[in-house]
Amino acid sequence: MxxxxxxxxxxxxxxxxxxxxxxxxxxxxxxxxxxxxxxxxxxxxxxxxxxxxxxxxxxxxxxxxxxxxxxxxxxxxxxxxxxxxxxxxxxxxxxxxxxxxxxxxxxxxxxxxxxxxxxxxxxxxxxxxxxxxxxxxxxxxxxxxxxxxxxxxxxxxxxxxxxxxxxxxxxxxxxxxxxxxxxxxxxxxxxxxxxxxxxxxxxxxxxxxxxxxxxxxxxxxxxxxxxxxxxxxxxxxxxxxxxxxxxxxxxxxxxxxxxxxxxxxxQAVPAKPLPDKLLPDKPVPDQPVPALPSPGPDEPAPAQHGPSVTGRGWDAIAVFPAGVVPPEVAASPQLAQALQPVAGGRALTTALVNVLFLDDGRIYAGMVPLERLETAAAAE
Known part of the structure; x- marks a missing residue:
């Protein structure tokens, strides 16, 4: 549900x-x-x-x-x-x-x-x-x-x-x-x-x-x-x-x-749907209490054509390569009203979620400050 x-x-x-x-x-x-x-x-x-x-x-x-x-x-x-x-x-x-x-x-x-x-x-x-x-x-x-x-x-x-x-x-x-x-x-x-x-x-x-x-x-x-x-x-x-x-x-x-x-x-459904979250899926039924794994290094996922996630948990950042998100989304007049100009692109900033739209088509999103997204983008 x-x-x-x-x-x-x-x-x-x-x-x-x-x-x-x-x-x-x-x-x-x-x-x-x-x-x-x-x-x-x-x-x-x-x-x-x-x-x-x-x-x-x-x-x-x-x-x-x-x-x-x-x-x-x-x-x-x-x-x-x-x-x-x-x-x-x-x-x-x-x-x-x-x-x-x-x-x-x-x-x-x-x-x-x-x-x-x-x-x-x-x-x-x-x-x-x-x-x-x-x-x-x-x-x-x-x-x-x-x-x-x-x-x-x-x-x-x-x-x-x-x-x-x-x-x-x-x-x-x-x-x-x-x-x-x-x-x-x-x-x-x-x-x-x-x-x-x-x-x-x-x-x-x-x-x-x-x-x-x-x-x-x-x-x-x-x-x-x-x-x-x-x-x-x-x-x-x-x-x-x-x-x-x-x-x-x-x-x-x-x-x-x-x-x-x-x-x-x-409308066609993508063969590999985009990740709709940064958090993992719900717990397995026979494991009633979520496990507490040791946090690993903040390493990005292996390079791929689709979206990926870098970081873990609360600090995770979703990375969308150029061309993954349909261009009409970023070009929406309604979305444009909510975006502000930043170096190299535009950004959607909110109290909980920030999204960075770069001019080269890449998109970064996370429940982290905008500066974290810009740093992650500059590192690629």
Missing amino acids: RWPVAMTRARRRWLPAFLVPLAVAITVLAGSLTAGATVSLPPKSASDILAMVARTEVRALSGTVVQEAALGLPEIPATGPGAAPGAAGALDLLTGSHEFRVFVDAPGKARFQVMERMAERDVVVNGRDIWFYDSGDNSATHLTLPQAGGHASHDPGDTVMETPESMADRFLAAIDPSTEVRVADDVSVAGRSAYQVTLIPRSAGTLVESVSIAVDSETGLPLRVEVRAKGQNEPAYSLAYTALDLAVPDPGLFLFTPPPGAAVTE
């Missing part, structure tokens, strides 16, 4: 891949969510709570998720003259508040409905088929995921959008000696009691102050993720359920037929 930030990770995965390399999101608590409310639960250690997450058996649900970004980006219109649907959508969901409905029947079935004031954007995953629909311009994009050995090369639900669970899994899987793990106060999220753990980077080189994860006390399902940036009191980005139903959704929700008159585009 995964909710990337806007464009959607196939039609939109190109931009989120380097705009949000650690996949973060923020909570605007409303409706049935009691923000900050504390509850009293039997005490558990950090290892106990992490083990609950690794053992969770929730595979089907319906819910409402609210996201709000306070990254310091300007408001970017998702529609209008010259709007590029992909880039504009991704940037739009990196600013302000957004609400979406999520329906999941894992493995391989998911539906996401992003509700806007003037339009609705839908993502429907059913096996290898993924549909993206925007009612604003009545357009639809259809992708068919590749197969490997006669089977889908990866779980389609892991290709589309971030949920609190998938986001929490990525952070928890990256726990190593560079991360301090603390137990925080119990809370209520979406009307459900939850334990909390807080991850605190020991690295001085990251923009991240802390990551707080609320875990359902009954099922172990992550209900909320909050990420705080250094120097800020409130979360810079978080994602949370405001309503949650653990019943299996109606199967008809995962069937999609383009509306009459819709402009339908068939």
